Amino acid sequence: MTLVDTPATTTGGPALTQERRLVTAIPGPRSQELMNRKAAAVAAGVGHTLPISVVAAGGGVVVDADGNSLIDLGSGIAVTGVGNSAPRVVEAVSAQLNAFTHTCFTVSPYEGYVAVAEKLNELTPGDHEKRSALFNSGAEAVENAIKIARHYTKKQAVVAFDHAYHGRTNLTMGLTAKNIPYKNGFGPFAPEVYRAPLSYPFRDGGLDGREAAARAITMIEKQIGAENLAAIIIEPIQGEGGFIVPAAGFLPALVEWAQANDVVFIADEVQTGFARTGAWFASEHEGIVPDVIVTAKGIAGGLPLSAVTGRAEIMDSAMAGGLGGTYAGSPIACAAALATIETYEQDGLVERAKEIGSVLIGRLNALRTADPRIGDVRGRGAMVAIELVDPATGAPDAALTNKVAKFAHEHGVILLTCGTYGNVIRFLPPLTISDELLVEGLGVIAEGLKQA
Numbered sequence: 001m002t003l004v005d006t007p008a009t010t011t012g013g014p015a016l017t018q019e020r021r022l023v024t025a026i027p028g029p030r031s032q033e034l035m036n037r038k039a040a041a042v043a044a045g046v047g048h049t050l051p052i053s054v055v056a057a058g059g060g061v062v063v064d065a066d067g068n069s070l071i072d073l074g075s076g077i078a079v080t081g082v083g084n085s086a087p088r089v090v091e092a093v094s095a096q097l098n099a100f101t102h103t104c105f106t107v108s109p110y111e112g113y114v115a116v117a118e119k120l121n122e123l124t125p126g127d128h129e130k131r132s133a134l135f136n137s138g139a140e141a142v143e144n145a146i147k148i149a150r151h152y153t154k155k156q157a158v159v160a161f162d163h164a165y166h167g168r169t170n171l172t173m174g175l176t177a178k179n180i181p182y183k184n185g186f187g188p189f190a191p192e193v194y195r196a197p198l199s200y201p202f203r204d205g206g207l208d209g210r211e212a213a214a215r216a217i218t219m220i221e222k223q224i225g226a227e228n229l230a231a232i233i234i235e236p237i238q239g240e241g242g243f244i245v246p247a248a249g250f251l252p253a254l255v256e257w258a259q260a261n262d263v264v265f266i267a268d269e270v271q272t273g274f275a276r277t278g279a280w281f282a283s284e285h286e287g288i289v290p291d292v293i294v295t296a297k298g299i300a301g302g303l304p305l306s307a308v309t310g311r312a313e314i315m316d317s318a319m320a321g322g323l324g325g326t327y328a329g330s331p332i333a334c335a336a337a338l339a340t341i342e343t344y345e346q347d348g349l350v351e352r353a354k355e356i357g358s359v360l361i362g363r364l365n366a367l368r369t370a371d372p373r374i375g376d377v378r379g380r381g382a383m384v385a386i387e388l389v390d391p392a393t394g395a396p397d398a399a400l401t402n403k404v405a406k407f408a409h410e411h412g413v414i415l416l417t418c419g420t421y422g423n424v425i426r427f428l429p430p431l432t433i434s435d436e437l438l439v440e441g442l443g444v445i446a447e448g449l450k451q452a
């Protein structure tokens with residue numbers, strides 16, 4: 001076993017050799033040692049996709065304690081769009097650490113928070129007057145978006161969609177569709193949450209976007225009533241639910257209906273936001289302007305931060321003191337967010353996401369032509385997935401999906417699965433990955449499919 005040196009750069013981030021390198025089996029002995037300690041110390045409910053012991057990460061690789069270097073096709077679930085330990089983020093966070101670490105923004109404020117809010121108001125879709133509020137996690141921001149919508153409309157019901165994922169807190173579990181593992185045994189869930197049918201082109205029997213929206217709206221009108229409905233919340237492209245891109249026209253029809261009925265339209269862009277889909281926000285692909293937009297994952301280069309951004313009249317409805325949190329909008333996370341946003345802008349990462357998308361879609365479509373088990377290739381920018389099926393029946397093939405993911409892990413590729421039926425392989429590489437590594441990673445997956 002050889003451990004390769006990873007010299008630190010002046011900006012702090014490790015200058016890692018951008019290569020897939022296996023020097024032990026995955027997981028190796030040091031990773032296994034950590035997993036043994038973990039099993040005795042950490043709650044079993046906290047699981048792992050790939051049980052390695054990470055010591056460094058950057059560019060397009062993650063390095064473990066055994067000296068293996070893995071190709072990162074997950075970005076810690078769409079978080080490190082700018083890469084791990086991105087130089088500007090390291091610098092900004094270090095400076096903030098040396099200045100002050102915490103005051104609580106609602107006790108004594110600081111500029112970073114305000115600057116992040118200004119940036120969010122500028123970058124999110126729509127040129128109306130906006131306000132933002134910052135939080136720590138995606139789920140916390142979703143909860144606050146619902147709080148705000150209820151306060152503003154003075155109504156209570158909330159509609160989420162089939163296959164939705166909005167988090168793990170009580171309200172967001174209720175909004176999330178999938179039972180195992182997210183909800184099973186964790187109820188009761190919050191009241192006044194309803195579920196509407198989605199547009200899922202691969203499994204919708206040819207419904208177009210407008211027809212799928214009409215189906216959802218009829219259900220909402222008949223079973224809830226617009227006069228009781230505070231908000232519709234939807235991911236413009238569903239994440240955990242299977243990277244489902246709704247048919248064109250679905251989202252605009254929902255937005256139109258919501259606006260005509262005093263219902264707040266909330267776009268959960270926690271996974272799709274910040275350059276990931278080849279636009280700043282996925283709402284842009286459909287030309288929609290959400291009333292409220294929720295962001296998190298890609299916002300701060302790996303530091304915990306989330307945000308709710310929306311129309312000023314909606315966001316300003318809650319009284320002073322009604323929104324906040326001890327750590328919400330931490331100065332360190334805000335410094336990271338400003339440096340992260342600057343990195344997306346300065347390094348052309350929106351464009352880079354599009355290029356990554358062309359490589360992914362091109363190669364995956366080529367694989368699909370030769371392999372009918374790949375039922376669908378879909379996604380936008382650097383958020384792409386394949387849905388694996390039984391070619392004879394179209395039935396979801398979760399077993400095949402797990403085999404391919406296991407093969408990828410054993411061969412040094414961090415690969416995530418998703419989907420209500422567990423049969424979707426998703427690609428979420430950092431936007432700093434090289435084409436060479438990306439193509440090599442795809443080659444491993446192709447080989448995994450062949451051997452499965």
Ligand SMILES: *Cc1c(COP(=O)(O)O)cnc(C)c1O
Pocket residue numbers: 136137138139140142165166167168235239240268269270271296297
């Ligand atoms: C990950 C995710 C969340 C929850 O974010 P956390 O930071 O894990 O609480 C909410 N919505 C979507 C669409 C997500 O992908």
